Amino acid sequence: MSKFIDIHTGMKGIDKKRLTDVHKQDTSIESSEGVKFLHVWADPTSGKVFCLSEAPNKDAVLRVHKKSGHATDEIYEVPLEIE
Amino acid sequence: MSKFIDIHTGMKGIDKKRLTDVHKQDTSIESSEGVKFLHVWADPTSGKVFCLSEAPNKDAVLRVHKKSGHATDEIYEVPLEIE
Numbered sequence: 530m531s532k533f534i535d536i537h538t539g540m541k542g543i544d545k546k547r548l549t550d551v552h553k554q555d556t557s558i559e560s561s562e563g564v565k566f567l568h569v570w571a572d573p574t575s576g577k578v579f580c581l582s583e584a585p586n587k588d589a590v591l592r593v594h595k596k597s598g599h600a601t602d603e604i605y606e607v608p609l610e611i612e
Numbered sequence: 613m614s615k616f617i618d619i620h621t622g623m624k625g626i627d628k629k630r631l632t633d634v635h636k637q638d639t640s641i642e643s644s645e646g647v648k649f650l651h652v653w654a655d656p657t658s659g660k661v662f663c664l665s666e667a668p669n670k671d672a673v674l675r676v677h678k679k680s681g682h683a684t685d686e687i688y689e690v691p692l693e694i695e
Contacts, residue, residue: 570664570690605655606657609628
């Protein structure tokens with residue numbers, strides 16, 4: 530398992546309720562791909578959403594997002610981190 | 613205080629030691645701008661580094677990075693988050 534950050538665009542004006550709804554669409558099916566979403570951050574001004582996940586590989590994360598209706602192709606494996 | 617994610621590029625091949633050194637350069641001066649770096653993730657393959665911080669505003673974060681020698685102009689305020 531590795532950690533990944535993926536980035537979505539086009540979410541300008543997103544609010545907490547919408548982010549929660551969108552996130553639930555992902556978490557409700559994440560186990561089908563062995564993915565666990567750990568954290569999500571959103572910027573309503575730029576419309577960017579950042580998802581931190583733990584998964585077997587990039588494609589597993591991208592498949593979850595695609596199945597749940599908000600596909601992205603921007604994802605990075607982040608094996609290094611400092612708390 | 614708000615939360616921010618800023619993104620650096622050009623760090624291909626970065627390892628844990630280099631990331632730790634770079635991060636220390638930021639944290640050693642963060643208080644001068646009222647910034648607190650909370651977490652850093654790095655992808656040695658693409659060379660992207662993501663910093664999560666808490667700060668009074670975007671410019672304060674960017675000034676810390678500039679002073680410590682690794683300026684970026686890509687930063688997002690992320691007032692929404694889900695753990």
